[in-house]
Amino acid sequence: MPIITPLTALDLVLGLLGLYILKALLIKHQPVPPGPRPLLILGNLLDMPKERSWETFTEWGRKWGPIVSISVLGQRIVILNRAEDAVELLDKKGLIYSDRPSMPISRLVGWDRWLVFTPYADERFRYVRKMFHQAIGTSAAMSQYHHVEEQETSRFLQRLLVNPERLEDHIRTTAGAVIIRISYGYHPDGPDDHFVKLATLAMEHFSEGADPGALLVNSIPALADLPEWMPGTGFKQTARYWAKNLSEMVELPYKFVKEQMALGTAEPSITSRAIEAQPDLNPDNEAVLKWAGSAIFAGGADTTVASIYAFFKAMVLYPEVQRKAQSEIDAVIGNVRLPACSDRDSLPYVNALVLEVFRWHSVAPGGVPHMAKEDASYKGHFIPKGSTILPNVWGMAHDPTVYHDPMAFNPDRFLSRPGYTAEPDPRSIAFGFGRRICPGASHQHVHPFVRLTLNTGRALADTSVFLSCAMALAVFNISAYKENGKTILPDILQSSGVVSHPTPFKYNIKPRSEAAQRLIGTQGSD
Numbered sequence: 001m002p003i004i005t006p007l008t009a010l011d012l013v014l015g016l017l018g019l020y021i022l023k024a025l026l027i028k029h030q031p032v033p034p035g036p037r038p039l040l041i042l043g044n045l046l047d048m049p050k051e052r053s054w055e056t057f058t059e060w061g062r063k064w065g066p067i068v069s070i071s072v073l074g075q076r077i078v079i080l081n082r083a084e085d086a087v088e089l090l091d092k093k094g095l096i097y098s099d100r101p102s103m104p105i106s107r108l109v110g111w112d113r114w115l116v117f118t119p120y121a122d123e124r125f126r127y128v129r130k131m132f133h134q135a136i137g138t139s140a141a142m143s144q145y146h147h148v149e150e151q152e153t154s155r156f157l158q159r160l161l162v163n164p165e166r167l168e169d170h171i172r173t174t175a176g177a178v179i180i181r182i183s184y185g186y187h188p189d190g191p192d193d194h195f196v197k198l199a200t201l202a203m204e205h206f207s208e209g210a211d212p213g214a215l216l217v218n219s220i221p222a223l224a225d226l227p228e229w230m231p232g233t234g235f236k237q238t239a240r241y242w243a244k245n246l247s248e249m250v251e252l253p254y255k256f257v258k259e260q261m262a263l264g265t266a267e268p269s270i271t272s273r274a275i276e277a278q279p280d281l282n283p284d285n286e287a288v289l290k291w292a293g294s295a296i297f298a299g300g301a302d303t304t305v306a307s308i309y310a311f312f313k314a315m316v317l318y319p320e321v322q323r324k325a326q327s328e329i330d331a332v333i334g335n336v337r338l339p340a341c342s343d344r345d346s347l348p349y350v351n352a353l354v355l356e357v358f359r360w361h362s363v364a365p366g367g368v369p370h371m372a373k374e375d376a377s378y379k380g381h382f383i384p385k386g387s388t389i390l391p392n393v394w395g396m397a398h399d400p401t402v403y404h405d406p407m408a409f410n411p412d413r414f415l416s417r418p419g420y421t422a423e424p425d426p427r428s429i430a431f432g433f434g435r436r437i438c439p440g441a442s443h444q445h446v447h448p449f450v451r452l453t454l455n456t457g458r459a460l461a462d463t464s465v466f467l468s469c470a471m472a473l474a475v476f477n478i479s480a481y482k483e484n485g486k487t488i489l490p491d492i493l494q495s496s497g498v499v500s501h502p503t504p505f506k507y508n509i510k511p512r513s514e515a516a517q518r519l520i521g522t523q524g525s526d
Helices: 006-028 053-064 083-091 104-109 123-136 139-143 146-162 164-184 194-209 221-225 235-263 270-277 283-317 319-332 341-346 348-360 393-397 460-475 514-522
Strands: 067-072 075-080 376-378 381-383 388-391 476-479 481-483 486-488 508-511
Touching: 053 067, 053 075, 053 393, 075 083, 075 381, 083 376, 083 388, 104 194, 104 221, 104 235, 146 164, 146 341, 146 460, 146 514, 164 194, 164 235, 164 270, 164 283, 164 460, 164 508, 194 235, 194 283, 235 270, 235 283, 270 283, 283 319, 283 348, 283 460, 283 476, 319 348, 319 460, 319 476, 341 348, 341 460, 348 460, 460 476, 460 514, 508 514
Parallel strands: 075 388
Antiparallel strands: 067 075, 376 381, 476 508, 481 486
């Protein structure tokens, strides 16, 4: 057996060191991904879109290729326009790309205490992820809340029957009611409920402030250290207002749960169960619970609203899709009851419609940023340590090489049939990537080119959107608004921000029949 002498061992170490240095040199001699030409010092600061960034990112992708990059005052931003690249980097190499970039406005407001901005190596991240997964991350976990979703969605139908002109308010009330009951066991009293309004405002502020190009302080962090009397620091006053609202949204619902538990009247919820599981809570752990509950509350109260509102807009624009879905519901369920969670596997077309809602309207179209924790190389491109990685979700969901006629709303694209293979399930891109995937999403996050069966794990957002679509289709006809005999069709635009909503639109909503109207009144009640 050969003996390794000290000299040959040293040679081995030197050889490995040489390979490491050679690899580092080769990586750093690779070009960064292409993109717009930068200016001296400013880089691409002036190229950074201020609104609907995903449209600009998609256009850059057409011009420079699917992987694009810019530099803003020395900060490298890499934009991924194709799903396969996001999967390769953010899923398969998640150890490198699971951190979040530092955002000064996040620290000023307090968003850095939410899971979405918690560093991946932080113990809080794993603790809260585990809590979320156990509470809402699987079909089994979500099944204990199905009755809440069904009851609140039935109430949504009643509100819509009485005041159809307040569609968006009713959607927001229902989404807020579902998530706040699940999170805190609290029953809101309508669209003007204080807790629901706090969550709505918190997400509006987050959507506006966390957009990478929205505030100059996010591009020039040094501005955060300037005194408020200096020009250009108005964001500090805004941040204080946002922080006050956020603090109330975190503290008040948690206080409600503690008071109800002390009285012995608390409805089971994620927060009450978490408190019961840790009877000796110290202040640090209690703070984590407060922020974890608020993250579920705020996220679920806003993102689901955008998806359901998009469904109604799509039904106005695509009446033939509506009729086809209604025919399936009529054949499977009839008009003796409303659809329920248990009907989902029997309604393949309605399921496909829900998938098309997630694809057609991207709730987080510009993606939530990731950060590279070390120098890396991908497809001949150098990605420097500290680079911000932005998955352009809207661009992926509207990629014509993946989805035929991507601007059209077509649920049939997800149904396999002889001679046709279904297009990829959009939930694999809609809810984020890798180890930062939305905890309210399906727990089976897979490559977007792997077909998901209809009985895969579904969680909070998925179930809520399915119920709203199925129940509304069962009892209402949704049609275009007419004025002076002229049909007014909506546009398909989206609002700017991290969380994007469909632009407002006019519509007509009426009960399908007297039987449908009776059905609305007999199931669920305020």
